[in-house]
Each structure stands twice: as structure tokens, then as C-alpha cells.
Amino acid sequence: MSELLDARDIALPGRLAPSSLMLAAGERVALVGPNGSGKTSLLHAIAGVGKPDGSVRIEGTDPAAVGKAERARLLSYLPAGRDIRWPLLARDVIALGGAAADISDLVAALDLAPLLDRRIDRLSTGERSRVLIARALASRPRLLLLDEPIANLDPLWQIRVFDLLRTMTGQAILMAIHDLDQAQVFATRMLVMQDGGIAADSAPSDIMAGPAIRDIFRIERRDGAWVAAV
Numbered sequence: 001m002s003e004l005l006d007a008r009d010i011a012l013p014g015r016l017a018p019s020s021l022m023l024a025a026g027e028r029v030a031l032v033g034p035n036g037s038g039k040t041s042l043l044h045a046i047a048g049v050g051k052p053d054g055s056v057r058i059e060g061t062d063p064a065a066v067g068k069a070e071r072a073r074l075l076s077y078l079p080a081g082r083d084i085r086w087p088l089l090a091r092d093v094i095a096l097g098g099a100a101a102d103i104s105d106l107v108a109a110l111d112l113a114p115l116l117d118r119r120i121d122r123l124s125t126g127e128r129s130r131v132l133i134a135r136a137l138a139s140r141p142r143l144l145l146l147d148e149p150i151a152n153l154d155p156l157w158q159i160r161v162f163d164l165l166r167t168m169t170g171q172a173i174l175m176a177i178h179d180l181d182q183a184q185v186f187a188t189r190m191l192v193m194q195d196g197g198i199a200a201d202s203a204p205s206d207i208m209a210g211p212a213i214r215d216i217f218r219i220e221r222r223d224g225a226w227v228a229a230v
């Protein structure tokens, strides 16, 4: 398997223990774990936020060593925070992500036409999320780092965003997500974070049937519903 992402011993002192991760094109990886376990920190370290230790290569290139345009072609990062106060039009926010010449497919898939000429700070949180997802996808990055991309979306838009991401078979996706059922439906692979490190890395069905659910998340399924494990 040729690797799209090769991250070795990346660390953020006090936040992320030295961690290594390889991703191939076409992989959709759900990053799960309790609050404070290090999901955002792992995304930050790969995205180069906060001066991480270790090395990150995307198709052999260090994204920290190239210019803005080349970096946007290698990776994009959608932060979890959607509380954007810039008085910018949605179309200008998308362009800031290093938009490719033609984003009409994204405009159609995310139904952005009615939003493009509206101010980003005056959209609802779900509308703003769709714009920011378009911004993250617009440079056609090899690696997509998404922090809770569906958190503010209604059920239909959650499905549509997953459908859109599933079409990106030549790219790799690493997505922090809390909803384990959604993660299992979407992902081809699941990484479980615990105490700032990667505690498990396996097929979603194996993780969901294994000890991590009870031992790390401290929940269990009873009569079809998740309950706190006793």
C-alpha cells in the first residue's frame, strides 16, 4: 500500500504523546475518543498547528516546508470551532482556502448558491459549517483533516456531507467525530485516542465489538441503546 500520509513520532508536549500514523489514498479514518483524549491535538500536529515535534510527509513532501498554495494542495484542516466573526462573504471565505478554478460541484453538492453572497457571520451555524466544509474541500487537498464536520448539521445534511466525502476516493480523510454509530457507518478505519495517544487502530466493526468501547468510552449497548457502563 503506497502511503499518502507518513507521520512519524509527532508530538505536542502535554497534549499528544509521540504518535505515528500512515494513511493511504481512499482511506476514511474516524478519530474517536473521550473528551480531552487528544483528537484535536493529533489533527493539529499533522496540520502543523502549535509547532509539533516529529515529521509529517504527504506524498513525500513536508507541508511545513512549502508555500501556501502547495500546502493547500497537500492538506486542509477544518477546525471544530465554527464561531467565525469575520464580516466576509461566504464566497470570499471559500476562496481563502485556496479554491480550485471550478468549485461548481461543491456549490451544487452543498447547496451553496443561496449562501455565497451572504456574510459568513450572519449565517446559521449549520449553514456556516457547509461553507467551511466547502472551503476545506475547495483546494482538492490530498489529505483532509476534519474536526467534527457534521456536529452542527441537521440529519439530511449529515448524510449529504458523508455522501460527498465518500466520492473523494483518491484522497485520504481523517475525521474527529464523537458519534460512534455515525463513525462506524462512514469510516473504513477507526483510531481510538486515550490520554493523548493512539490506543487502538482497526476496522470499525472490530473496535465496536472490542474492549475499547467499555474500557475507554465507559459505555455499553443495552437493548439497542448506549448506556453508561457500570
Ligand SMILES: Nc1ncnc2c1ncn2[C@@H]1O[C@H](COP(=O)(O)OP(=O)(O)OP(=O)(O)O)[C@@H](O)[C@H]1O
Pocket: 014, 015, 016, 033, 034, 035, 036, 037, 038, 039, 040, 041, 042, 193, 196
Ligand atoms: N492549546 C492547548 N494548550 C495546552 N493544552 C491543550 C490545548 N488544547 C488542548 N489541550 C489539552 O490537551 C489534551 C487533549 O486535548 P484535545 O483538544 O486534543 O482533546 P480532544 O480529544 O479533541 O477533546 P474533545 O473531545 O473535548 O474535543 C487535553 O488534556 C487538553 O486539556
